[in-house]
């Protein structure tokens with residue numbers, strides 16, 4: 001436990017642990033040492049001026065500032081400690097990740113390679129600030145961290161890759177929360193040591209989820225924004241509808257992310273069970289080891305159709321390198337239970353099979369790799385004059401593993417071109433693409449009421465290109 005007596009009273013602030021909680025909430029803030037946002041690696045800067053008072057109470061701008069600073073620093077410190085002092089934000093971000101805590105009315109937040117942006121909205125008489133929830137803050141920081149590790153994921157035209165970005169962001173919220181002594185004690189008590197159970201840990205962004213549920217009852221989980229304790233089983237996202245109620249799976253990134261997050265929580269529960277000390281110190285070690293495996297897996301996994309299976313296989317391979325295969329059973333059971341690996345795919349990853357690739361996997365941590373290849377999409381169906389390019393998930397395979405077929409055995413994925421075309425079609429069906437008027441035909445179906453445009457059509461290298469603007 002952190003020793004309060006070590007902190008100077010003038011440098012103590014109040015903050016939330018993981019979330020303010022859904023109203024009516026009886027949570028009380030905890031005391032924390034005043035965070036140093038500029039600490040390295042992964043320095044941050046809150047654009048709003050720091051308030052004169054340090055602590056203060058919920059409902060004040062001072063409280064929101066310090067609660068946000070505390071959560072942002074927690075996420076950056078967690079990932080920074082795993083990635084080492086050489087890690088830096090994506091070059092377009094600059095040395096410091098700029099954070100805007102309240103950019104106006106919305107129930108959302110996003111990362112856009114310039115910084116993080118949060119909003120507020122009044123719902124049923126309660127004003128909800130997305131930048132007050134540590135879960136949301138650590139989620140958005142997670143997008144920025146993953147962009148630093150694996151920038152090619154940003155523009156990959158793949159529902160599964162986009163969903164993985166969302167899953168990594170939710171996992172960033174889970175693992176960052178577990179760096180707090182109070183959270184580990186509370187979660188172990190709530191779950192009786194069975195971490196895969198639904199708990200305050202697995203329920204990501206309870207307050208924001210509540211606010212969205214008042215406006216759109218079926219678009220988020222019943223008890224939070226997204227619950228990592230779930231039973232979603234892998235399906236090829238090319239075959240899924242682009243939108244669905246939260247109780248069902250769709251190819252929308254936030255929805256489909258729940259398959260990987262569910263498998264990860266189950267794996268984390270197994271990694272905790274493998275610890276010698278099944279107490280809060282063992283849980284801290286489990287969170288660090290699980291984070292290291294995820295980071296190693298994502299650094300090495302090629303960006304291909306069936307991306308989840310590749311990350312899973314590379315995490316199993318990394319476990320052989322880093323922990324002598326000690327967490328192999330925890331990882332395999334998590335990924336098989338959620339269909340990310342077929343049973344035969346999971347068992348084919350023997351020590352000998354992954355050992356052959358050990359050097360390539362270790363080397364991937366420092367090699368940021370090349371941009372994905374471009375493919376052309378006809379704009380006609382989307383009311384765009386001419387064709388535009390996007391980046392297809394077509395890197396070279398290392399492990400021939402696959403997700404579970406709905407019947408038996410392993411799934412056969414479509415090719416990278418089909419995955420890209422399906423992703424693009426989903427974006428247009430959901431109104432997520434901003435297209436300048438000059439490129440539109442008279443038959444365009446642009447939706448003025450759509451939410452945040454995650455993508456845009458821009459002119460680059462003499463032609464039109466689909467480029468990502470943000471992850472929300």
Ligand SMILES: [Zn+2]
Nearest residue numbers: 166169471472
């Ligand atoms: Zn996100």
